Amino acid sequence: MSDTDNPACANCGAALAGRYCAVCGQSREALLRPAFDLVGQILSDAFDLDGRLWRTLRRLYVRPGSVARDFVEGKRQSFTPPVRLYVFASLFFLGLVAFAGVRVVAVEFVSVAGAETDAQPAGADDLNDFNLAITLFGLGEPPAPIDVGPEDIAAVRDGGGAVSMGDRIFARAISDPAGLERAAATAVNVALIAMVALYAVWNALLHPRRRLIEHVVHATYFHAGLYPVVAASLGARRFVGDAAPLAVTIFLALATGIWFLFWIVASDRGFYRTSVVGLILRAPLLIVGYIIAVIVTSLGLVGFALH
Numbered sequence: 001m002s003d004t005d006n007p008a009c010a011n012c013g014a015a016l017a018g019r020y021c022a023v024c025g026q027s028r029e030a031l032l033r034p035a036f037d038l039v040g041q042i043l044s045d046a047f048d049l050d051g052r053l054w055r056t057l058r059r060l061y062v063r064p065g066s067v068a069r070d071f072v073e074g075k076r077q078s079f080t081p082p083v084r085l086y087v088f089a090s091l092f093f094l095g096l097v098a099f100a101g102v103r104v105v106a107v108e109f110v111s112v113a114g115a116e117t118d119a120q121p122a123g124a125d126d127l128n129d130f131n132l133a134i135t136l137f138g139l140g141e142p143p144a145p146i147d148v149g150p151e152d153i154a155a156v157r158d159g160g161g162a163v164s165m166g167d168r169i170f171a172r173a174i175s176d177p178a179g180l181e182r183a184a185a186t187a188v189n190v191a192l193i194a195m196v197a198l199y200a201v202w203n204a205l206l207h208p209r210r211r212l213i214e215h216v217v218h219a220t221y222f223h224a225g226l227y228p229v230v231a232a233s234l235g236a237r238r239f240v241g242d243a244a245p246l247a248v249t250i251f252l253a254l255a256t257g258i259w260f261l262f263w264i265v266a267s268d269r270g271f272y273r274t275s276v277v278g279l280i281l282r283a284p285l286l287i288v289g290y291i292i293a294v295i296v297t298s299l300g301l302v303g304f305a306l307h
Helices: 035-047 052-062 066-072 082-099 124-129 150-158 165-175 177-186 188-206 212-240 245-272 276-306
Strands: 103-111 130-138
Touching: 052 066, 052 082, 052 212, 066 212, 066 245, 082 188, 082 212, 103 165, 103 177, 103 276, 130 165, 165 177, 177 188, 177 276, 188 212, 188 276, 212 245, 245 276
Parallel strands: none
Antiparallel strands: 103 130
């Protein structure tokens, strides 16, 4: 049955004059149609694959901050909504990081200066020659677990003293490093959302005259543009790192860092329309505040994984 054979809305019965009902907003397209068409419609609705997504992405990177500004000022039909774009960017980030084999939270054993071996410690007796390092976005496989408990750690580190919270955390990390990394990866979604919230609050403090919802929209679009670039940088590091690990790592880190500084400053100016003088005065606070937010979120991510 075609749309012209059924001029009334199937939901409320109102007369149809377009693709959507003017009374209840339901689409006039029939649900009972080929599965391929239905799946395509679902994907189109979910990711806005009708041209707005590409237009939004192009404008997002060419004129940072302007998409969020126009959206707040009422030009919402021209762009992908911030939450929908954020979901798309987050999925891209998580997918590319997983595909590239990047460990979001990486447990490593670092040999202490003066130690005779670079091999992984085999047991509690070897722990004096190694330090535990927990970093973000590591490559390779997690180290093999060491069958030790907090009492063993206390005996090695303190000569048999009482077991401390640090000993428990240390034992948890080295006895099940792969489990810790999996727990951290599970919490990544919460960490990504936390960054949006913290950045919105920080901007609210720097721009107190604007409403909180404006800062939320800006923070959401900001991270929707940030996450794919970070994921692409991590992916590139993974795939070309074997050829020139040190040079590639340094280059990608510098390039990503410089781009981020441009992105955060340009987005702030594009959205808040601040003067050059105001931007110069505010930029250090903006960058330092974001770094603090990253540290807080990272500690929370590691803390969640350790417990």
